[in-house]
Amino acid sequence: MKRFRLQPLREIVDLLFPRHCFHCSQLLLGDEHYLCTHCWLHLPFTHNAAVVGNETEQHFQAHREVVAAMSLLHYRPDTASRDLLHHIKYYGARKLALTMGMMIGEKLVESGRFASVDLLVPVPLHPRRERHRSYNQSELLCRGIAKVLQRPVSTGNLVRTVNTDSQTHMTAEERKENVKGAFRVRKPELFQQRHILLVDDVITTGSTTAACCDALIAAGVTRISIASLALASS
Ligand SMILES: [Zn+2]
Structure with a gap:
């Protein structure tokens, strides 16, 4: 018999409030924060x-x-x-x-x-x-x-x-x-x-x-x- 498994809280929160990578906008999963794994790995x-x-x-x-x-x-x-x-x-x-x-x-x-x-x-x-x-x-x-x-x-x-003053354009x-x-x-x-x-x-x-x-x-x-x-x- 298939046992009921409680979803980890993170997965439930992600479902209700999807998070996105700052850079590529891909959906963040599980332990990913701010950036997706691909973008973290490709930081310069x-x-x-x-x-x-x-x-x-x-x-x-x-x-x-x-x-x-x-x-x-x-x-x-x-x-x-x-x-x-x-x-x-x-x-x-x-x-x-x-x-x-x-x-x-x-x-x-x-x-x-x-x-x-x-x-x-x-x-x-x-x-x-x-x-x-x-x-x-x-x-x-x-x-x-x-x-x-x-x-x-x-x-x-x-x-x-x-x-x-702001130096951006100086x-x-x-x-x-x-x-x-x-x-x-x-x-x-x-x-x-x-x-x-x-x-x-x-x-x-x-x-x-x-x-x-x-x-x-x-x-x-x-x-x-x-x-x-x-x-x-x-
Ligand atoms: Zn990304």
Whole structure:
């Protein structure tokens, strides 16, 4: 006799509220989250965390204080990495940001180049923009990284004092000018003697992250490493 089998809750919920892949819109099944398995497998990973002089680091050659830098993904239009980033940045996908932060954390550990980092600092939003969005996506990435690295996260000490214009359509030179002097460290003594991991969502020309480095260096920081979820190839 055929025995009645209780459907797992997930299957029932999926039936009532179908979920779709952010990128290809295919129906998500079982343990799939955000992206379907095919799209996860085809994400454009940079695999650059262990590579000295990698593409991310090349943006910060002018800063001697930068120890190491990495990005988890290449940011490319029409790829799943763009959709991931947009969901994190604009559509409140907080759990996804934590998940991606943990993936960054694992790469940092595997590479062995970030072992002396002892404090995680997200690139801050201007308070007005953070209130509007209700969260800072880079801070969520930081929280994910912190789960893996077991290091504290500092918020509110590196601050953005100028609410800069959107940089989407700016040239590299305009971006640099736009963020110049936009960041400040409120209590330098909290950062001195620390190896800081600066965390950003996407590095395009590197101007925003570099302006943060300038503020940290002005506050007496001598060791900075950088991690970003994505790197836009110029
Ligand atoms: Zn998909």
